[in-house]
Amino acid sequence: MNKIGLIIKREYLTRVKKRSFIIMTFLGPLLMAAIYIIPILLALHGGDEKKTIAVVDQSHWYERQFTNTENETFIRLDDISIDSTKKLVQDGLFDIALYIPETQLNIPSSAVVYSMKQVPMNVESHIKDVMKNEIQVQKLLASGVDPDILEKIKTDVSLTVIRMDEEGGEKETFSEIQFIIGMILSILIYVFIMMFGGQVMQGVSEEKSSRIIEVIVSSVKPFQLMMGKIIGVSLVALTQFLMWILLTGAIYLGFSAALGISNPEAISAGTVMTQEINSNNIMDNESVQNILNIVKSIDFGAIILGFMIFFLLGYLLYATLFAAIGAIVEDNTDSQQFTLPVTVPLIISMLSAIYVVNNPDGPLALWLSMIPFTSPVVMMVRIPFGVPIWQVIVSALLLLATFVAMTWVAAKIYRTGILMYGKKLTYKEIFKWLKY
């Protein structure tokens, strides 16, 4: 037992001290933070560039419909030609010019926008919305609808989705947020398993090809070496994960402090906050309330705990297989035929995650989150939506049992493989090793 500790320590320390690990540890949270922070910064500084827009409406249907907004100033210049309209933009008097041609009878449903630069999406859609709305109004009026009624039917819809549990509790759900979190988690677990499983494989084949293996196995049992490596690498993965959580949190705190937002709950709701800030710089009471509700609805504790459990078990299962492959292959060129059967279930679970996230309680989701080889990724998609606790336990136990069984298989392959050189191996031969 003492020796396995020594192996774990070496595997852990050599990896944690590597430059690539340190870079990844700091780069990961920075990248994640950048995804959120850059849009905020753009929204606050870059995005609010003011545009003056010349409206040349030769049809005179749109008299008062274009109202100024914070970033858009509309100036009416109705009776000039198309050429002078273009010239206005070319001379830099206006950023954008909207030219609505004259029509005989109906309200025009097409127009041209001139600009020297790319027209911002929101300006484009604003113009479209205004025109579309006006056309609808005009058509309704033309078919005899009372203008008063038109005024009355303008309503804002607010949809609140309540998810009920068996005890009769009710909880508001926010599908989009869960969708995003589910996808991020499944991608993260997939990347982690591939990355750290790959490290185990690489470590094993490095020991084999550098021939140090014979010295080591004359001191410790191959099983101890294999498990020591797998556990050591898993600790590296957990270290990286925890560092990411801590650093990401720290970056948010620092950034939010700089922005003067001191509500810690709003901070942890990263994505939500971004969207809110994007659309509205001044957070009114309602949106703060909204954020709080969303934050409350997401059980971060359960997600982090779930991630730890399913990452660890999933990693352990795949890492034993990767260790066995590392022991079989002598150089990287012939590793392909052996890694493929191991990576295929992972890739399948990643692909099916896209379907599962749209129907997280469907039969496909249920089965794939139970089958041990796909369950780590698929269960992580489901957890943000809330999964019955018995399903989580059954899935975790199945995964654990499969891991134990696979360890037995992998240890046999590993033990024989690490000392086997210069022989082209076939699956048939490897199956024979299981009987030794």
Add this chain to the structure above:
Amino acid sequence: MKIEVNHVSKRYADHLALNDISLNVPEQSIYGLLGPNGAGKTTLIRILNQITGPDTGQVLIDGIPLCPKHIERIGYLPEERGLYKKMKVGEQAVYLAQLKGVSKTEAEKRLRQWFERFQINEWWNKTVEELSKGMQQKIQFITTVVHEPDILIFDEPFSGFDPINANLLKESILELRNKGATILLSTHNMSSVEELCDSISLINKGEKILEGKVADIRRQHHTSTHEITVLADDTSRIMALTDDFNLKIEEDEIQGGLKITLVDDSPKELLMKIMEMGTLLSYQEVLPSMNDIFIQEVQSKNAKS
């Protein structure tokens, strides 16, 4: 520690690697394990190191069946050797010693002494990949002996060493034996067998074909060949001796005079005659080299089967 290998057999899927092998390695001696490639030496060594187990038979260490507690008493230098390339030399040596049950502080102390002796102190903080192959071999040797094992197993220890370092290694091996270690030496370098080994066994195709003390084996394989060097004024009389004796005469370029090679059970008669004819410079019985014995034994065995 005494090693007894009793009727050990080991079969791999397609061939019999060891067939009922029995060996006796006396305590505090250097024991040569010889045999052509693929004879089963590595398999036997791996059994001794408990990397693999025998199908039948057993190994006794001082009368006790081989068990995990023996692992720390054995030092093993494999033929195909290697170290973690990206790890620092000192750190790595300490780690390997710890795996053999030496405490960290003790390992560092002993390693510093060994590094001093091999004059490689400045390598402590270098990574292995910065060192030349010969340097790596030195480190590997030190890591094999640092836990002061009672049993040492060297598989081709001299490969990759220059003559000076090979000599340093030989001295170290002899010193370890004199301090009480039992040493198993597997090598194809027959001159080092003659120099170092107290006894040997020869394995061919998984079977032992020869075992014993090196001196005894060479004597048993004597070919009744004698070498006489003589200085004579009148060489024609000596030349004439070829009529009566089974001998070969040639000029001795080093000592001058004639070198006579006689194949006969007793050189007495010839010596008497020669002493009358000239001055006897040297006489010796020529014993076959281990190299010759190796080739002869293996070939005759292979011819029979």
